[in-house]
Amino acid sequence: MxxxxxxxxxxxxxxxxxxxxxxxxxxGGAGGGVTPSEAVMLMNREKAVVIDVCEPAEYEAGHIAGARSIPLAGLAEAKNLPSNKSLPLVVVCASGMRSGRAAAALRKLGHENVQSLKGGMRAWREAGLPLQTGA
The missing domain is CATH 1.20.5 (Single alpha-helices involved in coiled-coils or other helix-helix interfaces)
Known part of the structure; x- marks a missing residue:
């Protein structure tokens, strides 16, 4: 004692x-989320929807094919979020910081299976995965 x-x-x-x-x-913040390879598996096996929360100029410079562009500031009133709230979502931004906040916001909106991409688009590029440019 x-x-x-x-x-x-x-x-x-x-x-x-x-x-x-x-x-x-x-x-479940910055340390949480999925790696680029785990995100690809979610997209292929579970039909995960990719939500890109980058600003429009960042999105046009390079994004994941099929990603829906919904800037973080407009996430709460976005109309193009999946109506099926149990559908897996992978949220991505440039570095992984905004996507962590966006994932928390999506969970508050009722989405059940939301993951943030660890390292964001930087990690996606480093993994050598394909990008799409333009809107």
Missing amino acids: SFLIQNWLLILTALVSGGLLLWPSLR
Whole structure:
């Protein structure tokens, strides 16, 4: 017991650092999501719909074939989201940061199976997967 009292600051520091390490995986944020190869499997096997939340200029510069362009700012009022809320969705952006927020927003809208693409379009390009340009 005296050890705990004498080293309370050390113990507190260890608990806080452990909590900070676990936080991304607990909330499903930047650390969560699917890899490009997992996204391709979802698209091919489960007919996942790809939602690109990049701005229009980013989307035109290069996007996944068949992706629906819905910028993050307009996600809540978007008309071209799938009406079947159990259909798998893969959300993508340039780096993977916006897609994490978009995935959380889509879950709040009632979509059951939403995944963010880890690393975004950068990871897609690095994996050598095909891109489509233009609108």
